[in-house]
Amino acid sequence: MTPQNWAHDYGSPSGARLAGMRAAIGTPALVLGASYMGFGAFVHQAGFNLWQGLASTVAGWALPGQIALVEIFAAGGSLIAAAIAVGLANARLLPMVVVLLPILRAGETQAKPRLAHYLSAHFIALTGWANAMQHCPDMPPPQRLSYFLGFTCVIWAATVLATALGFFLVGILPAPVTLGLVFLNPLYFMLLFVADLARKERGLALVIGAVTGPILHMVSPDWGLLATGLIGGSIAFLIVEQGRH
Structure with missing residues (x-):
């Protein structure tokens, strides 16, 4: 290039x-x-x-x-x-x-x-x-x-x-x-x-985190945020990688 x-x-x-x-x-x-x-x-x-x-x-x-x-x-x-x-x-x-x-x-x-x-x-x-x-x-x-x-x-x-x-x-x-x-x-x-949602993995991670975050917080206030980041990011990564193959 x-x-x-x-x-x-x-x-x-x-x-x-x-x-x-x-x-x-x-x-x-x-x-x-x-x-x-x-x-x-x-x-x-x-x-x-x-x-x-x-x-x-x-x-x-x-x-x-x-x-x-x-x-x-x-x-x-x-x-x-x-x-x-x-x-x-x-x-x-x-x-x-x-x-x-x-x-x-x-x-x-x-x-x-x-x-x-x-x-x-x-x-x-x-x-x-x-x-x-x-x-x-x-x-x-x-x-x-x-x-x-x-x-x-x-x-x-x-x-x-x-x-x-x-x-x-x-x-x-x-x-x-x-x-x-x-x-x-x-x-x-x-x-x-949010302003950069053209990058699919970021948009997916935000949406999944917004949905799962409140639920996981009710399940465990101490670990809910950490679990949300791990789950949301991992699912978004897997979806994007699956779409590339």
């Missing part, structure tokens, strides 16, 4: 990086930032200080795992319990890394991962992964990693600032409002894929 066949060609890695930054400024940064404002308020109400909340965002940067960490420690749980809870909450990130990193590394001749690959793995979370899966496969391989890091560095910086802002907004905004902001990001993530 020649370069002019790529749907998104920004001319160079630096051009792709700027394009990623521009794509992040706006809805992605605002939605994810709003979610982290809710997290900052949650940190304050749980009795932790600002630096602990910021350290969680800088080093962890996966909202479900961060919330689990704060909840466990606020309830007096042990370090082992916190590690298990965070590990389970963030287990979803492993298949995301496995799927996206080969796309970002496509065309590279070096067999060993570089520092940039480890950095990009740290930044693979819902918003950045969804955006990269939509755009990076249609880019020339040398531009993909630059685009992804440009996009994710902007939204990462926005979440760090939003964590601090939410921490100090406690008492100014009603508690249900600040804590409810946490749920904006999952909704935004879902809408990203």
